[in-house]
Amino acid sequence: MEITPLCSMMGARIEGVDLTAARDNATTDAIQQALVDYGFIVFPDQHITPEEHIAFGAQFGPLNVHPHMESLEGHPEILNIKKEPEETANFGGGWHTDLTFLEEPPLGSILYAREVPPLGGDTLYANMIAAYDALSEGMKEMLECMVAIHSASRIYAQGGVYANDKHPAKNKEEQAALATCEHPVVRTHPVSGRKLLFVNPSFTLRFKNMRKSESRPILQYLYNHSTTAEFVYRHQWTVNDVAMWDNRSTQHYALNDYQGHRRVMHRVTVDGDRPF
Numbered sequence: 001m002e003i004t005p006l007c008s009m010m011g012a013r014i015e016g017v018d019l020t021a022a023r024d025n026a027t028t029d030a031i032q033q034a035l036v037d038y039g040f041i042v043f044p045d046q047h048i049t050p051e052e053h054i055a056f057g058a059q060f061g062p063l064n065v066h067p068h069m070e071s072l073e074g075h076p077e078i079l080n081i082k083k084e085p086e087e088t089a090n091f092g093g094g095w096h097t098d099l100t101f102l103e104e105p106p107l108g109s110i111l112y113a114r115e116v117p118p119l120g121g122d123t124l125y126a127n128m129i130a131a132y133d134a135l136s137e138g139m140k141e142m143l144e145c146m147v148a149i150h151s152a153s154r155i156y157a158q159g160g161v162y163a164n165d166k167h168p169a170k171n172k173e174e175q176a177a178l179a180t181c182e183h184p185v186v187r188t189h190p191v192s193g194r195k196l197l198f199v200n201p202s203f204t205l206r207f208k209n210m211r212k213s214e215s216r217p218i219l220q221y222l223y224n225h226s227t228t229a230e231f232v233y234r235h236q237w238t239v240n241d242v243a244m245w246d247n248r249s250t251q252h253y254a255l256n257d258y259q260g261h262r263r264v265m266h267r268v269t270v271d272g273d274r275p276f
C-alpha cells in the first residue's frame with residue numbers, strides 16, 4: 001500500500017489496495033490511520049459493485065441510511081447522488097459536514113465516482129483542524145465552552161434546498177428536519193485527540209443561548225476563516241475513484257459547474273460518535 005500526499009494541507013492518494021479483495025487487519029488499520037492523518041483519501045481506478053462498496057464501508061462501522069434522500073434501488077445504504085444534464089441544482093452544493101443535525105454525526109463518507117462530467121464537478125474539502133489551529137488564542141478561549149444548535153431544516157424542510165419536486169418533503173421527514181440537536185463548537189477528534197472547529201453553514205443554526213442575529217457574525221467569520229484557500233484541497237474526480245473523508249474533521253462542497261452533463265456518485269456513510 002503506497003500513500004502519496006495530495007497537497008500540503010490535507011488529502012492523500014492510496015495505491016496498491018484492491019477494494020474488491022479481502023483485506024487483512026493491518027491494511028484496514030493503515031487505511032483508518034491515513035483517513036485520520038490526511039482527512040481525505042482516494043483509491044484510484046477501483047471497480048466495485050454496490051455490495052463491495054457496502055462491505056468496504058461496513059469495515060469502519062455501522063452504515064447510515066440517509067433520513068431525507070433517495071437511496072439506490074435495492075441498496076438503502078447507498079445514497080444515489082445523480083445530476084442529469086437537464087437538472088440545475090446539485091446535491092451538496094454548499095459547505096457542510098455530513099448530517100451534523102444527528103446526535104451522532106457520521107465518522108466518514110465513501111464516495112464512488114461512477115460517471116463524471118468531462119470538466120467540472122470537483123469537490124472541495126476543508127481541514128477543520130488546521131482552521132482551528134490558526135485561530136487566535138483569544139478566539140479559541142471564547143469558543144471553547146460554546147455549543148451550537150444544528151438542524152436539517154434549512155436544507156430538507158419545506159422550502160429548503162432539497163424539498164423540491166424531486167424530493168418532496170413528506171410529513172414525517174418534515175418533522176425530523178425541524179428537530180434540532182446540540183454539538184460543541186470546538187470538538188476533539190476521538191482518534192487523534194486534536195481540537196477542531198465543528199460548525200458548518202448548511203446545518204448550524206446558531207449558538208446555544210444566543211439569538212440567530214447574535215450568532216450570525218461570529219459564525220460567518222468562522223465559515224469564511226475555515227474555508228480560506230490555505231485550508232482547502234480540491235479533488236478533481238476521475239471515473240472509478242473511491243474516496244473517503246473524515247467527516248469529523250472536514251467540511252466539503254460539491255461544485256455545480258457542469259451544466260448539461262451527467263454526474264453520478266454513490267455514497268456510503270459510516271455512523272460516528274457523539275461529538276465531545
Ligand code: SIN
Pocket residue numbers: 081091092109111122123252253254255265267
Ligand atoms: C456530498 O456528499 O455532499 C456530495 C459530494 C459530491 O457529490 O462530490
